[in-house]
């Protein structure tokens with residue numbers, strides 16, 4: 001599956017959106033891949049994650065566990081794990097920090113794949129890898145359905161993605177006029193509070 005095949009799954013689900021979006025990093029962008037619209041379809045999710053699992057296995061061999069950052073990573077993490085034949089768990093925000101909760105355990109010596117949905121700056125992936133390390137786990141590969149960094153993301157270990165895009169993003173005080181002219185949506189969960 002190449003970048004165009006992945007984009008077609010997003011287009012088919014109405015998930016390739018244009019407008020004005022505040023990303024998880026706080027940067028602003030005119031393009032947003034609303035992955036939840038894709039993950040509502042088991043067939044689309046299966047095609048994407050089966051391909052991601054194959055690419056992960058080709059890159060680092062067999063794994064023991066997938067760990068994903070909530071919320072966006074949970075469904076692709078689970079489905080990728082299904083194709084790798086391993087369990088899937090997730091980390092989630094508590095007081096702003098990604099943590100392992102819900103009595104999830106990381107077995108000693110487990111070879112772990114960190115599975116993300118989208119990488120924009122890599123911040124969430126790095127936070128997830130750090131949370132796994134704090135819980136005693138060893139991440140041997142980072143993976144994402146879509147890499148928005150144009151291949152510039154380096155987590156310090158093999159990084160596998162199905163689609164590589166280079167989508168501009170801007171600090172709030174450097175918006176191009178076409179973005180400044182429309183109100184911004186903040187679709188992610190990083191800034192959600194109870």
Ligand SMILES: O=P(O)(O)OC[C@H]1O[C@H](OP(=O)(O)OP(=O)(O)O)[C@H](O)[C@@H]1O
Nearest residue numbers: 024071072120121122123124188189190
């Ligand atoms: O590489 P980054 O700059 O960190 O951006 C990518 C992250 O942003 C989204 O998560 P978000 O925090 O918006 O919440 P969600 O998972 O609930 O969508 C997405 O799921 C990635 O985790």
Ligand SMILES: O=C(O)c1cc(=O)[nH]c(=O)[nH]1
Nearest residue numbers: 023024032033118120188
């Ligand atoms: O950077 C993000 O927050 C982000 C970008 C994107 O295209 N899709 C998404 O769900 N999050």
Ligand SMILES: [Mg+2]
Nearest residue numbers: 070071072073
């Ligand atoms: Mg996320």
